[in-house]
Amino acid sequence: MALFARLISYASAAFGSGRPAPEASGNAEGDEHLAATALLVHVARADGVLDPAESERLTRLVCSRYAATETEANELIARAAAFDAETRDMSSLVELIGREGGSAERERILTMAWSVAGADGEVHEFEEALVWRLGKLLGLDETAIGRARAEARTAGDAPAADAIAP
Numbered sequence: 001m002a003l004f005a006r007l008i009s010y011a012s013a014a015f016g017s018g019r020p021a022p023e024a025s026g027n028a029e030g031d032e033h034l035a036a037t038a039l040l041v042h043v044a045r046a047d048g049v050l051d052p053a054e055s056e057r058l059t060r061l062v063c064s065r066y067a068a069t070e071t072e073a074n075e076l077i078a079r080a081a082a083f084d085a086e087t088r089d090m091s092s093l094v095e096l097i098g099r100e101g102g103s104a105e106r107e108r109i110l111t112m113a114w115s116v117a118g119a120d121g122e123v124h125e126f127e128e129a130l131v132w133r134l135g136k137l138l139g140l141d142e143t144a145i146g147r148a149r150a151e152a153r154t155a156g157d158a159p160a161a162d163a164i165a166p
Contacts, residue, residue: 033065034080035094035096040113043127044057044119114151
């Protein structure tokens with residue numbers, strides 16, 4: 001059984017949700033996409049509210065990186081949201097991403113996280129701490145975390161510069 005499937009099974013049993021756990025895609029790349037999307041969902045929900053702007057940003061980012069259509073992106077987000085609700089632990093999700101993609105891929109994921117966090121026009125203190133922690137869990141140093149934040153701030157779909165100001 002793949003690590004991803006074991007983790008889903010464990011989370012389902014540990015949290016006793018009574019509903020079926022999201023199914024793994026059966027391939028490492030699909031599992032990594034699901035885990036990365038679950039991290040973005042986790043960040044989007046960090047302030048307790050999934051703002052429409054955050055939801056829209058999340059859909060756009062997932063569609064641009066992991067899905068061919070908006071429908072596929074929304075399906076992946078729904079699976080990721082269920083998976084995130086089951087795991088409750090960012091470090092477990094980070095482990096599923098792996099290190100094969102290198103620091104550039106991990107930095108792209110962090111840039112997307114900064115973008116989602118600031119989509120509602122403000123990066124709340126809790127969101128900021130969460131994204132910094134995510135950067136550390138991804139194995140990025142302070143410089144790379146700052147670079148990801150700056151990239152999110154200057155990206156075409158990023159919020160106003162002051163929303164993600166250092």
